Amino acid sequence: MRRNTIVLGAVLFLLAVFAWAGWANWEYRQQAAERLLANAAKGELVADAATGAPVYVSPLQGRMAPAFALNDLSGIKVPLSTYRGKALLINFWATWCAPCKIETPWIIELRNKYASQGFEVLGIDTEGDDLKPDDKVGWAKAQQAASNFVAQEKIPYPVLLDGDSIATPYGGLDELPTSFFVDRKGNVVAAQLGLTSESDLEAKIKKALGQ
Amino acid sequence: MRSVIKTIVRTAAVFAAATLFSQAQFVDSGAPGQAGPKSQAVVYLFPEQVTVRAGKPASVDLHFRVAPGLHINSHTPSDQFLIATTFSIPGNDGVALAAASYPAGQQISLASDPTTKLNVYTGDFVIHAQLVSPAGNHLAQGKLHYQACDRNQCMPPKTITVPIDVVAQ
Numbered sequence: 001m002r003r004n005t006i007v008l009g010a011v012l013f014l015l016a017v018f019a020w021a022g023w024a025n026w027e028y029r030q031q032a033a034e035r036l037l038a039n040a041a042k043g044e045l046v047a048d049a050a051t052g053a054p055v056y057v058s059p060l061q062g063r064m065a066p067a068f069a070l071n072d073l074s075g076i077k078v079p080l081s082t083y084r085g086k087a088l089l090i091n092f093w094a095t096w097c098a099p100c101k102i103e104t105p106w107i108i109e110l111r112n113k114y115a116s117q118g119f120e121v122l123g124i125d126t127e128g129d130d131l132k133p134d135d136k137v138g139w140a141k142a143q144q145a146a147s148n149f150v151a152q153e154k155i156p157y158p159v160l161l162d163g164d165s166i167a168t169p170y171g172g173l174d175e176l177p178t179s180f181f182v183d184r185k186g187n188v189v190a191a192q193l194g195l196t197s198e199s200d201l202e203a204k205i206k207k208a209l210g211q
Numbered sequence: 212m213r214s215v216i217k218t219i220v221r222t223a224a225v226f227a228a229a230t231l232f233s234q235a236q237f238v239d240s241g242a243p244g245q246a247g248p249k250s251q252a253v254v255y256l257f258p259e260q261v262t263v264r265a266g267k268p269a270s271v272d273l274h275f276r277v278a279p280g281l282h283i284n285s286h287t288p289s290d291q292f293l294i295a296t297t298f299s300i301p302g303n304d305g306v307a308l309a310a311a312s313y314p315a316g317q318q319i320s321l322a323s324d325p326t327t328k329l330n331v332y333t334g335d336f337v338i339h340a341q342l343v344s345p346a347g348n349h350l351a352q353g354k355l356h357y358q359a360c361d362r363n364q365c366m367p368p369k370t371i372t373v374p375i376d377v378v379a380q
Contacts, residue, residue, distance in 0.1 A: 094365070094367075095292040096292055096293055096294045096358050096365070096368060097360070097364075097365040098290070098293065098321065098327070098329055098360060098365065099321065099323070099360065099363055099364055099365060100365070101290070101292070101327075102321060102323055102324040102327060103323075126367070145292065148292075149292060174366065174367075175364040175365065175366055176364060176365050176366075176367075177364065193364060194363035194364035195321070195323050195362075195363040195364065196323075196363075197323065
């Protein structure tokens with residue numbers, strides 16, 4: 001009887017190990033797949049053929065902008081498809097990002113300049129990179145910070161939350177600001193990593209508008 | 212009955228061994244270069260071990276280094292939205308942080324906007340910590356929270372562990 005109990009215990013232990021190993025394998029494969037996807041979409045800085053200056057090139061260029069649906073500051077889910085037919089600047093930013101703050105007035109000015117031609121900006125806040133999904137206080141604080149930033153900078157375009165949830169298809173978003181310029185058909189025509197200049201942004205907006 | 216149990220045990224053992232082996236293979240196959248770019252903007256330098264008087268506040272200088280070309284916000288950043296560099300020792304058992312004093316930051320501005328001043332740490336910096344520890348040997352797991360940028364772009368906020376072996380006598 002005692003021997004049978006020991007054997008049964010050993011069987012259960014081995015089965016538990018088997019289950020754990022299976023779960024760990026599954027989780028590892030999930031992470032590896034995400035890394036692979038992010039790396040496949042990750043851009044790189046290359047030297048411009050004419051000037052030699054570093055230019056950000058994204059593998060997303062020439063492809064459809066990856067679809068998403070994120071909540072805006074009032075909690076309404078906004079799908080990217082809402083803006084099909086418009087030229088778009090998808091601007092990933094965060095309140096703690098000083099270069100993002102510097103380029104915000106440029107983006108507002110350019111948005112107002114080209115809005116009548118069918119141009120719109122989607123600001124996507126990526127505030128909570130180090131927040132755990134169940135950290136309700138942290139997320140509420142992050143959303144409040146985004147709201148305060150939008151109010152202070154008088155941002156007139158839609159601002160969506162939780163950019164981190166779509167980081168993988170957009171190349172990981174390891175640095176901010178990161179921007180993607182999308183034409184009226186939904187194709188990415190240009191990308192930008194880091195702060196450049198207002199004239200550089202304008203040139204890419206014109207490209208998205210087909211000018 | 213016994214033979215059935217033996218067969219089950221053998222089968223389970225073979226499956227478990229095979230699964231563990233394949234798990235080890237998966238872990239080993241992880242590409243080391245895919246951890247993420249510029250992931251270590253700040254490193255903790257020293258001390259690894261300190262000896263203090265038990266129950267009494269002891270001054271300890273914690274030395275850190277910011278990677279070349281990067282800066283992190285100081286403890287008193289110039290803008291309410293920027294993330295201050297902060298040292299803490301979480302948990303109520305063992306070593307406690309009674310106080311911390313931070314160095315003054317360096318004023319810099321970005322080329323694209325010379326009017327905006329940032330208060331940052333670059334290179335090496337030291338945080339003066341006051342530690343209180345009960346008698347005995349303790350491995351304090353301090354945390355340094357910071358947010359790093361270069362001249363044009365920023366990386367997400369990060370928290371690194373600062374391990375300090377505290378010997379309290």
